Amino acid sequence: MPMSASPVVRRVRLGAELRRIRRRQSLTLEAVCGRLGxxxxxxxxxxxxxxxxPDLADVLDLLDVYEVPPGQRDELIVIARDAATGRGWSRALSEMGERQRAYAELEAGAARIVEYQPAVVPGLLQTPAYARLRVTAGALLHEGVDVGADVRARAMRQEVLRRADPPRYTALLDERVCDPGGAPADVWRDQLRHLVALAERPHITVRLLSRDAAPHGGVHPLAAFSYYAYPDPADPRTVLVETLTTDLRLVAEADLACYERLIDWLLAAALSEDESVELLARRLGSALVPRPREPRHALAAESREAVAPEPH
Structure with missing residues (x-):
């Protein structure tokens, strides 16, 4: 397992395992709670x-009641510890708001992340200035938002793409994400340069859906969503669907299958990686001709000159 396994995913897995064991032994919730007082x-x-x-002591009590054999018991104890502590994430998570924390917990330890956004740059790819604009806009709808804390939280979340074993990250963005949307010209130029620079990294893919893109059967996502898969196949793949006031977490196989098909259809309809970067560059005012993948590195290096170096 990676050193920073997703605590929320491990909680879901632990719960599913404990429920399966209880039901296999034909024990009701009432019976187990009665035995434990x-x-x-x-x-x-x-x-x-x-x-x-979960409290580790409670999990140990449950394992005793269920008489779980040593090998399985040791495995569940490791999962319970991940679920309880997040292995180094606890302090960072405590500084985040509820919604930011939900994303951070799912991003931790992920092997693959796919995000679809129809109108804005995803949080993991935002510059600080652009992030501040997005958070400030959101604060108009949600009272009590600490703009500075939320911007810092996004910066902390972005560390997942700079870790030693980063996830394979794919951003699927509608072309209108390339529009400034009211952002000041300097903020927007820096954000576009930042996207081009990030797209150079081998584990980051940016794919744009042109305005006339037609996914399979004309199926278009109704809302922004993020998809997470993990190194341990027993950890549940997860989709987080973004809404105005909260985010819906999906782990059911039927739901996951729908989103995995949708991702495949969106990838098939999107511009290639090079075409996407070229479109971003054109929006920056660059007159570039189509080039093979290797020259993209020169473009990304040129774009980074206008972006403050990122901490490592």
Whole structure:
């Protein structure tokens, strides 16, 4: 497992494993809680649904009740520790708001991330100035938003793309994401340069969907979404669907299958990586002719000259 396994994903996996063991032994929630002296079944229910950060002592008690054999017990204890601590993420997560924390927890330890955005640059690819504009706009709808803290949280989340074992990251963006959308010209130019520079990195792919792109059967996403897959195939793949006020987390196989088909169709309809970078460059006012993939590195290096160096 990676050193920073996703705590929220491990919680979901732990809960599913404990629920499966309980049901296999034909034990009800009431029976288990009665044996442990827990006041109600809500505590166990929340653990099984992955809705709470589990206490390791509670998990050990459950493993005792279920008489889990040593090998399986050791595996579940490792998962429980990941679910409870996040291995180094706890301090950073405590400084984030609820929505930022949900994304950070899913990004931690991911092997693959795919994000679709119809109108804005995804948080993992935003410059600080652009992020501040987006957070400030969101604060008009949500009272009590700490703009500075939210911008810092996005910067912390971006560290996942700079770690030693970064995920394979793909951004699927509608062409209108290339429009300034009211952003000051200097902020927008820096953001476009930043996108071009990031697209040079071997683990980051930026693909644009042109305005006349036609995904398979005319199926278009109704909302922005993010897809996460993990090195351990037993950890549940997850989709987070963005809405105005909250984000919907999906882990059911049927839901995941729909989004995986949709991602394939969007990739098939999108411009290639080189075409996407060329379009971004044209929006920067560069008169570039189509070139093979290797010259993109020169373009990205040129673009980075106008962007402040990123911390490592």
């Amino acid at each position: 827990w006041a109600s079944t809500s505590k166990l229910s929340r653990i099984e649904l992955g809705q709470s950060r």
